Amino acid sequence: MRFMIIVKASPDSEAGVMPSEELMTAMGNYNEELAKAGILIDCDGLQPSSKGARVRFSGDKRTVIDGPFAETKELIAGYWLWQVKSKEEAIEWVKRCPNPMPGTEAEIEIRQVFEAEDFGAEFTPELREQEERVRAQAKKH
Known part of the structure; x- marks a missing residue:
């Protein structure tokens, strides 16, 4: 089973405050432990939402909304894929x-990633084949 582990943003992460050397060392050691256990697929921190954008869909219309975004507790500061x-x-x-946010309350969300078998009959053999091609191509980059 694959899970995305989502680190929620804080006012500091949204302000672009970089983690301390102590936290980077602790996280580096933790990531090394995850890798040695064979569960780590990927991980990264994210830039503040002020450097991001959202695209809102309404029918055929697309509206771009530039960050920053107001609800810090709804934002993501980083992730792991396990x-x-x-x-x-x-x-x-x-x-x-x-x-992940020393000296404050922090929240990490755990979400299971869909697997091909979760989609049922709608995920036809042709769609499965296409998915496999896309994943193989993505791994090359």
């Missing part, structure tokens, strides 16, 4: 994570 056996395993790994 391959684990269960949601419970993901929870146990998250509980071992250093506080």
Whole structure:
């Protein structure tokens, strides 16, 4: 099972405050532990929403909204993508994570990633083949 582990933003992360050397060391050690355990697929921190944009869809119309975005608690500061056996395993790994926002309350969300078999009959053999081609091409980059 794949899970996306989402680190929620804070006022500091949205202000572009960089993590301390102490936190970067702790997170580096944690990421190394995840890699050695064979569960880490990918991870990264994200720039503040002031450097981002959203595209709102309304029928055929597209509207671009530039950041920053107001609701900090709804924003994402970083993520991990893990391959684990269960949601419970993901929870146990998250509980071992250093506080991503030292000195404050922080929140990390755990979300399971859809797998091909989750889509049922609508995910036809042709769509499966296309998905495999796209993933193979993406891995080359």
